[in-house]
Amino acid sequence: MTTTIDTDRGVAERSMGFGLRALNWLAGSDLLDRIRMRKGLERALFQGTKQGFRTATVAGRTFKAAQQLGKPARQPRARSKGLFDITPDDEQAMFQEAGRAFAEEKVRPAAKEADDARATPPEILTQATELGVAMLGVPAELGGAMEEGAATTAVLIGEALAHGDMGIAYAALAPGAVATAIGLWGSAAQEATYLPAFTGEDAPAAALAILEPRPLFDPLKLATKARREGGDWVLDGTKSLIARAGECELFLVAADADGVGPALFVVESGTKGLAIEDEPAMGLRPASTGRLILEGARVPATGILGEGARADYVECVNRARIAWASLSVGTAQAVLDYVIPYVNERQAFGEPISNRQGVAFAVADIGIESSGMRLATYRAAARADQGADFAREAAIARRLCAQKGMKIGSEGVQLLGGHGFVKEHPVERWYRDLRSGGAMEGALLV
Numbered sequence: 422m423t424t425t426i427d428t429d430r431g432v433a434e435r436s437m438g439f440g441l442r443a444l445n446w447l448a449g450s451d452l453l454d455r456i457r458m459r460k461g462l463e464r465a466l467f468q469g470t471k472q473g474f475r476t477a478t479v480a481g482r483t484f485k486a487a488q489q490l491g492k493p494a495r496q497p498r499a500r501s502k503g504l505f506d507i508t509p510d511d512e513q514a515m516f517q518e519a520g521r522a523f524a525e526e527k528v529r530p531a532a533k534e535a536d537d538a539r540a541t542p543p544e545i546l547t548q549a550t551e552l553g554v555a556m557l558g559v560p561a562e563l564g565g566a567m568e569e570g571a572a573t574t575a576v577l578i579g580e581a582l583a584h585g586d587m588g589i590a591y592a593a594l595a596p597g598a599v600a601t602a603i604g605l606w607g608s609a610a611q612e613a614t615y616l617p618a619f620t621g622e623d624a625p626a627a628a629l630a631i632l633e634p635r636p637l638f639d640p641l642k643l644a645t646k647a648r649r650e651g652g653d654w655v656l657d658g659t660k661s662l663i664a665r666a667g668e669c670e671l672f673l674v675a676a677d678a679d680g681v682g683p684a685l686f687v688v689e690s691g692t693k694g695l696a697i698e699d700e701p702a703m704g705l706r707p708a709s710t711g712r713l714i715l716e717g718a719r720v721p722a723t724g725i726l727g728e729g730a731r732a733d734y735v736e737c738v739n740r741a742r743i744a745w746a747s748l749s750v751g752t753a754q755a756v757l758d759y760v761i762p763y764v765n766e767r768q769a770f771g772e773p774i775s776n777r778q779g780v781a782f783a784v785a786d787i788g789i790e791s792s793g794m795r796l797a798t799y800r801a802a803a804r805a806d807q808g809a810d811f812a813r814e815a816a817i818a819r820r821l822c823a824q825k826g827m828k829i830g831s832e833g834v835q836l837l838g839g840h841g842f843v844k845e846h847p848v849e850r851w852y853r854d855l856r857s858g859g860a861m862e863g864a865l866l867v
Contacts, residue, residue: 475714476697478690482625482670484614493609493727494560499569499806507799512567513574519552520581528585535707536850541592541665549593554578555624558601558866563612564620565604570806572740575601575867576747576798583751584758587854588707590748591865595664595708598744598866599627599673602685602737606727611687615671627671629685630660630713631741631863634700640675640738640862643683645715647676647725654678654725656686656694656718664864666697666711674715675734675863678725683734685726694718704853737866739815740805744865746798749822749858752851753791756833759848760784764836783832790825797821802867823859830855 509517527545535541557575559565567574575597582590600619603611618625631640645658656676663669672688672695688695698712727733764775764784774780801814830852834841841848 476667478692478695478697478713479668479670482618484618484671484689493607493612494562494604496558496560496565496567496571496604497569498808499573499803507796507803509573509577513577516553516574517577517581520578521584523548523552524582524585528582528589532586532589532707532847532850533844535586535589537706539701539706540709541589541707545589546593549582550596550622550624552578554582554594555597555600555619557597558604559616559620560604560612563604563616565616570808571601572743572802572805572867573799576743576802579744579747579865579867580751580754580795580798583748584755586707587748587752587851587857588705590751591705592664592708594744594865595629596624596627598629598741598864599671600624601740601866602629602673602726603687606685606730606733606737607687608723608727610723611726615687625670626665626668627673628663628666628669628713629673629737629741629863629866630663631675631738632661632861634659634661634712638862641683641735643675643677645674645676647678647681647684647686649679650719652722653719654686654722656688656715656720658715660713660715662700662702662705662710662861662864663713664705664708664710666700666713667709669713672713673726674713678729681725681729682731684729684731685734685737686720686724687726688715688718688720688724692718692720702857704850704855704857735812738862739801739812740866741863742815742819743798743801743805743811744867745858745861746794746801746818746822747867748865749826749855750791750795750798752855753787753794753822753826753829756829756848756851756855757784757787757791759846760787760833760836763840780836783836787829787832790829794818794822794825805867819858826855826858 527548531542531545553566556566557571561568579590579594582593600616603615632638633644635644645656647654647656656674658676660674670690674686674688675683676686678684694715694717696714698714700710700712702710761784764780765773767774797818801811801818804811804814833848834852837846837848840846
């Protein structure tokens with residue numbers, strides 16, 4: 422089956438290449454003008470390109486229940502220490518150190534090539550899976566890695582991986598968002614069917630699809646609709662900036678459901694009515710972002726996640742915002758760690774440029790703002806683990822990381838001067854990635 426799919430894909434890509442070369446030649450000639458067909462062809466091409474570059478979703482694995490659960494399994498809440506304490510426990514420290522070592526030794530060296538290629542090397546994704554990033558939110562009785570709530574641990578790992586590269590971190594952490602959501606809100610049948618796949622060595626590529634390609638997107642006012650038809654749900658809409666969209670075997674799609682409101686639906690890649698479009702972005706390029714198009718995609722009545730409660734969906738949005746804040750924190754720290762030795766070593770007028778107050782104050786501001794971002798993010802995650810209300814804390818972390826993250830990226834470029842603007846140094850890439858902090862919704866989860 423794999424050989425056949427790969428062969429068909431290769432044929433399709435070669436055919437597309439031949440077609441594009443022919444169209445380029447035709448557009449550059451004066452033949453169309455002589456026969457007065459240019460405007461008609463341009464209209465046809467405009468409509469064709471909207472449809473012609475879609476590809477079918479991958480024919481993924483078949484998900485079957487590995488066991489029957491009497492009731493949904495859940496991770497216990499973390500025990501409150503009474504005081505706000507950001508010191509990781511032994512288990513969290515182990516995950517954090519493993520993430521830092523992996524980011525330094527594997528992720529950072531591969532980042533530039535991955536950005537250029539718009540793809541994360543498969544071996545890095547495999548190694549990230551071996552770290553356990555896909556199973557943090559899976560209850561322990563189903564093979565998960567954590568005995569208690571894992572939001573804080575997920576934040577620590579996200580920060581560590583993003584210190585290497587945010588785009589690669591996004592690609593590596595995206596499947597875990599689906600597993601975490603099913604572990605938090607899925608029914609017993611959904612947990613038994615899907616979660617065992619995330620605890621093995623070959624975790625499926627999966628995506629939490631909330632964001633839609635429209636301005637001023639509000640995750641609580643979705644254009645993607647789910648209507649009842651017979652005993653099924655039928656989904657129509659478009660989802661944007663999905664990591665590894667062309668490889669995903671499982672989607673968790675946010676849609677406005679009739680009589681329910683915004684809810685999440687479990688959609689397997691083999692479902693009819695799904696298509697993928699490539700969607701390159703200015704940042705997060707190693708994540709190979711794409712769009713998911715749903716046109717009459719039919720899922721069974723049991724496809725709605727859990728009971729479809731609005732409170733669960735709102736909590737999902739807030740947990741996703743904490744996850745993106747953690748990636749912004751890690752990337753902001755990468756900027757700080759890079760500019761400090763640069764300004765100390767760069768000479769101007771016979772002395773390091775760090776001797777200039779303007780430079781020193783800018784570096785200090787990066788340190789101050791990145792620390793504030795980190796504390797706000799940790800606090801939101803800690804409250805999520807304890808089962809306390811964390812909507813306010815998630816909003817603060819999101820706002821702070823979106824606003825200050827972009828400023829830190831810009832200051833990093835500015836401090837390097839001309840070097841900050843060229844690809845020889847990674848700061849321009851971090852600037853592009855930090856812009857995502859205020860634009861992304863969903864996709865990741867703690």
